[in-house]
Amino acid sequence: MLLGPQVAFVDDIKREITPLENVLKDRHTGTVFFDASTDKNRFPEKPLETVKLLFLDLYYKPTFDAELSAQWVQSIIPPHSDYTLVIWSKDTHQQEELLTILDYIELTPTRVEAWQKTDFDLENHNFSKNIDDLITTISGEPYYVEDILFGEIINVTDEGVFINCRLNDEKPTFQLRKFDKKLLGNIEKVEAGIFVRIHINSKPGARRMDVFEEKKDRSDLFEQPDFFKGLDGNAFFIESK
CATH class of the missing domain: 2.40.50 (OB fold (Dihydrolipoamide Acetyltransferase, E2P))
Structure with missing residues (x-):
């Protein structure tokens, strides 16, 4: 049995994933955070076999770079893996460009959800129900x-x-x-x-x-x-x- 985080976060602002991370930790789910700030951009040395859920911000600099977002996915998710991608961004409308690249590099997610950051009060919102509903949906996804x-x-x-x-x-x-x-x-x-x-x-x-x-x-x-x-x-x- 492989040991390691089941959920990965990619964002350039750590505090914007903290409320999600806290809920998952309360449920004893292993997580890992990658700082996507352009002055850091530290990709993992190799993809993580255990990660099945990826929360991905889209903007790490003033302009959107779909190839850089795809590079983050490619660095975390192994080839031919089943995984759920949650677009965790203030600009979820730009996901299509990213998904096209993921299809091209054969990293199409099994499931995609778009969570618009501006729909939530990140300081006060309780994400327990959002996370529980997501996990239930993933677990109950019919065979395809x-x-x-x-x-x-x-x-x-x-x-x-x-x-x-x-x-x-x-x-x-x-x-x-x-x-x-x-x-x-x-x-x-x-x-x-x-x-x-x-x-x-x-x-x-x-x-x-x-x-x-x-x-x-x-x-x-x-x-x-x-x-x-x-x-x-x-x-x-x-x-x-």
């Missing part, structure tokens, strides 16, 4: 399956976007599927030739699909084997006269 497919946009029409989807990696199989344009609304320029990453989340009674632009060149995934390569001149292919 996430599938990730890669696709290449083949054609864009008024009817929808046609994507060649790679369905299987062990035995590569492909299927041309039509997607509603709304599903690709977060992609700046939808056109033939670009690669996409399709997330399909399924749980009892519900199914959700999200499509993101894949920044990496995935052309190698869509190379169809040429079964006739090297057979030129073979007697089977020589037209009889």
Whole structure:
């Protein structure tokens, strides 16, 4: 059994996480705080296997740096981990830029919540119920399956976007599927030739699909084997006269 903190905080102002930290300590939950002040920025030496809940502030300097926020997540959460991300910030509306980067580096959180700091009186608010509700929600989250497919946009029409989807990696199989344009609304320029990453989340009674632009060149995934390569001149292919 691994020993270590279950909850991590990243903030540049320690007193703004103290009321949350105190509630968790009362519940005998291990926590760790990382000071994200730009003059410190001390990332952990390696990701923490035990952390399953991360409270993340978004601003550590006058301007928002989504890549720096993502770097904090990457330094704390190990690859391919199930974890809950709580955006703990005065600017929760900027979370989408961060989440896009986390998808790209394959650190998509299992669950995301946005807690707007300005909604709370940090000096007097009792966070016991907020924390208890969060823990109950995480613990009671129904079993779900996430599938990730890669696709290449083949054609864009008024009817929808046609994507060649790679369905299987062990035995590569492909299927041309039509997607509603709304599903690709977060992609700046939808056109033939670009690669996409399709997330399909399924749980009892519900199914959700999200499509993101894949920044990496995935052309190698869509190379169809040429079964006739090297057979030129073979007697089977020589037209009889």
